[in-house]
Amino acid sequence: MRAVLCGYYGFGNCGDEALLSTLLQMLPAHVQPVVLAANPRQMQKRYAVECRDRWNLFAVSSTIARADAFIWGGGSLMQDVTGRKSVLYYGSLMQLAQSFGKRTVAWAQGIGPLRDPWCRDYTRRLLAGCRAVSVRDAASARLLDSWSIPHEQTCDPVWALEPASNPTAGALAPPRVAVVLRPHPDLDVRRQAVIIAALDQLQRDIGASVLCVPFQIPGDEPLARTVAESLEKPGLVVSEGDPRRLMGLFASVQLTVAMRLHGVLMAAAGGNPVWGLSYDPKVTQLLSEIQAPGCELNRLPDDPAVLARAWGEAYRQGSGLNAEARQSWVQRARANARVLTRVLAPA
Structure with missing residues (x-):
C-alpha cells in the first residue's frame, strides 16, 4: 500500500x-x-x-x-x-x-x-x-x-518520537541550559539584551553552559548566534536537523528556556525542567497542561535579575515532568498510531 x-x-x-x-x-x-x-x-x-x-x-x-x-x-x-x-x-x-x-x-x-x-x-x-x-x-x-x-x-504525536543518542551536549560541562528562541516582533533588541544579561547571571549563579538551539534552520540561526556570542562565557549554537537526535539532545540538558512549541514539548518529554517564553496561544496552552513556569513574551520582566532568579529556581527544583506523567503523554500520542493502523489496514 x-x-x-x-x-x-x-x-x-x-x-x-x-x-x-x-x-x-x-x-x-x-x-x-x-x-x-x-x-x-x-x-x-x-x-x-x-x-x-x-x-x-x-x-x-x-x-x-x-x-x-x-x-x-x-x-x-x-x-x-x-x-x-x-x-x-x-x-x-x-x-x-x-x-x-x-x-x-x-x-x-x-x-x-x-x-x-x-x-x-x-x-x-x-x-x-x-x-x-x-x-x-x-x-x-x-x-x-x-x-x-x-x-x-489525541495530543501532539512528537511526545512518542523515539530519541536517538546525541553526544553534542556532552562536550559542555553541566549544568547545561538549552535556549530555543525565534525572531518575533516582541523579541526586540531591548528584550534580547534582557535575556542575554539574565543568561550571564545564570552562568555566574549555577555555572551553566548555554546551548542555543535554532528550530527553524536557517531562519533562527542568526538570533541563536547573536545570543551565544554575546554571553560573557560564549554559548554553543547547535543546529540539529535530525528530529530524533534533537529529541536526544533535550534529554541531556538540565534546563530549557524555550519560545517554540516543540522546544517546550521536547524538553518536557526529556524529563528536564522547562521555562516557557510564550508568543503563541498554543505555547501558553502547553505550558499550562504540563504545569511549567514561564511568561508571555510581551510581558518579559525588564530586570534580568528577575529572569535569572526564576530560571535558577526552575533548575534547582528540577521540576520536569515525572516518569508517570511523561508516559501518560506518550500513551495519548500513540493513539495517533492506532488511527493509522485502523484506516490503512490491508483491504
Missing part, C-alpha cells in the same frame, strides 16, 4: 520535521510512504523514503493518483492567519485525493485559526470527507464537535 504524506516538510522547521519523523515511525509496516517535500533530495537522503517535490503539481497529482491513501501529516495546515495560501494548497491536494476515491486521513491536526468564512466551510467539507480525523488539542476538538464531524482527540 502506498500512502502520500503531506505537511510542512522540507522547510527546515524542526517541529514539522519531528512530526514527519513520528508519522514515519507510526506507519504500519506494510505501508510504503511517499513524502511531499520542499527539498526532496535532502529529505530522501535523511529519511530513506521516497520523496516528491511539493511544488511540481504534475508530479504531485500523478503521485496521488497512483497511491492508495493520502494523509495530512500533523501540524496546523488548515489555517488562514497568513492568508488563504495554506488552506488552498493543502485543501486542494486533499480534495484531489478524495475525488480519486483514496483513503484520506487528517492526522494529528490543529485546526485553525480560520477567520475567513470560505476557508472555514472548505475545511469543514474536506474533514467531513476523511476516513479518519485526529486532532491534537481541545480547541480543534470543540470546532469539529460544532461541525458534527467524528474525530479522535
Whole structure:
C-alpha cells in the first residue's frame, strides 16, 4: 500500500520535521510512504523514503493518483492567519485525493485559526470527507464537535518520537541550559539584551553552559548566534536537523528556556525542567497542561535579575515532568498510531 504524506516538510522547521519523523515511525509496516517535500533530495537522503517535490503539481497529482491513501501529516495546515495560501494548497491536494476515491486521513491536526468564512466551510467539507480525523488539542476538538464531524482527540504525536543518542551536549560541562528562541516582533533588541544579561547571571549563579538551539534552520540561526556570542562565557549554537537526535539532545540538558512549541514539548518529554517564553496561544496552552513556569513574551520582566532568579529556581527544583506523567503523554500520542493502523489496514 502506498500512502502520500503531506505537511510542512522540507522547510527546515524542526517541529514539522519531528512530526514527519513520528508519522514515519507510526506507519504500519506494510505501508510504503511517499513524502511531499520542499527539498526532496535532502529529505530522501535523511529519511530513506521516497520523496516528491511539493511544488511540481504534475508530479504531485500523478503521485496521488497512483497511491492508495493520502494523509495530512500533523501540524496546523488548515489555517488562514497568513492568508488563504495554506488552506488552498493543502485543501486542494486533499480534495484531489478524495475525488480519486483514496483513503484520506487528517492526522494529528490543529485546526485553525480560520477567520475567513470560505476557508472555514472548505475545511469543514474536506474533514467531513476523511476516513479518519485526529486532532491534537481541545480547541480543534470543540470546532469539529460544532461541525458534527467524528474525530479522535489525541495530543501532539512528537511526545512518542523515539530519541536517538546525541553526544553534542556532552562536550559542555553541566549544568547545561538549552535556549530555543525565534525572531518575533516582541523579541526586540531591548528584550534580547534582557535575556542575554539574565543568561550571564545564570552562568555566574549555577555555572551553566548555554546551548542555543535554532528550530527553524536557517531562519533562527542568526538570533541563536547573536545570543551565544554575546554571553560573557560564549554559548554553543547547535543546529540539529535530525528530529530524533534533537529529541536526544533535550534529554541531556538540565534546563530549557524555550519560545517554540516543540522546544517546550521536547524538553518536557526529556524529563528536564522547562521555562516557557510564550508568543503563541498554543505555547501558553502547553505550558499550562504540563504545569511549567514561564511568561508571555510581551510581558518579559525588564530586570534580568528577575529572569535569572526564576530560571535558577526552575533548575534547582528540577521540576520536569515525572516518569508517570511523561508516559501518560506518550500513551495519548500513540493513539495517533492506532488511527493509522485502523484506516490503512490491508483491504
